[in-house]
Amino acid sequence: MKTPLHVFKIGGHVLDDETSLQQFAAAFARVAGPKILVHGGGKGASELLHNLGIAPQMVQGRRITDAATLDVVTMFYAGKTNKQLVALLQASSVPALGLSGADGNAIRASRRPVREVDYGFVGDLAAGSINTDLLRGLLNMNLVPVLCAITHDGAGQLLNTNADTIASAIAQAMAGSYAVTLHFCFEKDGVLADANDEQSVIRRITPDEYAQLKADGVVSAGMVPKLDNAFAALTAGVEAAVIENALKINEPIKTVLCRS
Amino acid sequence: MKTPLHVFKIGGHVLDDETSLQQFAAAFARVAGPKILVHGGGKGASELLHNLGIAPQMVQGRRITDAATLDVVTMFYAGKTNKQLVALLQASSVPALGLSGADGNAIRASRRPVREVDYGFVGDLAAGSINTDLLRGLLNMNLVPVLCAITHDGAGQLLNTNADTIASAIAQAMAGSYAVTLHFCFEKDGVLADANDEQSVIRRITPDEYAQLKADGVVSAGMVPKLDNAFAALTAGVEAAVIENALKINEPIKTVLCRS
Secondary structure (H helix, E strand, C coil): CCEEEEEEEECHHHHCCHHHHHHHHHHHHCCCCCEEEEECCCHHHHHHHHHCCCCCCEECCEECECHHHHHHHHHHHHHHHHHHHHHHHHHCCCCEEEECCCHHHCEECEECCCCCCCCECEEECCCCCECHHHHHHHHHCCCEEEECCEEECCCCCEEECCHHHHHHHHHHHHCCCEEEEEEEEECCCCCECCCCCCCCECCEECHHHHHHHHHCCCCCCCHHHHHHHHHHHHHCCCCEEEEEECCCCCCCCCEEECCC | CCEEEEEEEECHHHHCCHHHHHHHHHHHHCCCCCEEEEECCCCHHHHHHHHCCCCCCEECCEECECHHHHHHHHHHHHHHHHHHHHHHHHHCCCCEEEECCCHHHCEECEECCCCCCCCECEEECCCCCECHHHHHHHHHCCCEEEECCEEECCCCCEEECCHHHHHHHHHHHHCCCEEEEEEEEECCCCCECCCCCCCCECCEECHHHHHHHHHCCCCCCCHHHHHHHHHHHHHCCCCEEEEEECCCCCCCCCEEECCC
């Protein structure tokens, strides 16, 4: 039987608020066994860009990462967010070790090809992007890898990558040697049947039900890439995928995505 | 016989210039066997502070690290400098893995007590500050730890620490299980007998000779802490200490500090 491994992804809301972050750290400390944490960025990176006079460039809802923007988001995600998170987790007795994708060649990406849009220094993942030997080695040292969403191309170039994609790719890559549960954490308790009713958490969703929820417009546009990622992970061998509240990861109410 | 371990420290000049940094990376790749790299910060951190309207506060030549300054230097050292360096080293086939002192509890420090001066969020090291188990574990995975000079107090607080002090402390702590050579790299070829003659490298200095050089004012004020650190490391069991040019680490001209 494979050893269980929990891969968590947290994003903006919990990272922007010190109290929330401490609450998450305490809850995360209570998750038993090997675990990996992936984090996105919060509002802080946009504020820092603004304070430095770098106007955020968005195309189709995506940030264009020019060289100046890459510098700033690397500093913010890999420097500030990652190190503050690691220090907080260490204070909560979690043996956290922060990584960018460059560290130990943890995540190798390739710069997104220019088609209609040049996204700039944005990295896409492919099969073999995740250095599973490194992650297994760190887990065997009883460390908890904490990854930010900065990757590298192996030729010295850092790249900005979507954190949900990284979490899903890690879960899939590690599924060869662990029974992986992928946890997408956000500010709600799960996928809601009624966007205006926080109590309407759908406790269980199959791929067929997901198709129907999308067709009915129940799942909001912002949630679709997250759920697509999670279902893709299940198809690729991840044991379980969960959508849950970052501040309630030890509590029973959440959305569990099922293979069938 | 103990396995050799090389601990290198690089600082401002080489970090501020991309070409120099690539030259260093290529030279560092040629150093055989287990190795650890510690880096300071360059001019970039001061520029970033300036661009964000945070005036650098200096007392007796030391930067006072208030909360805003700590945020910025953490971003710069642990985010930008460390990750760019790691990505460059990876491109040079060095299996680099970047760390702050918080990562894996690599370096635990305590905030400097307030006496005449409140240095702010500055961390001092004590015996046991260096997590030798972590560093040995990473070296055993054939990784090359690359440490920035940001430490933590174990209670969630990041701290700014002198990079020379960190390199010396790592060399001393690892001397229990490795035959350690400590390399302080800077922009000159070694300690100069004549500050105006770059060719006047003193090839070998004993503690007695060092005392004389200090008394004669041959060693400049800026070099004294570096040499004090290096001789302290020798006293504490480090096999050899070297003062050399960051861009000529594979070449024979350098200053070797001797126990006697």
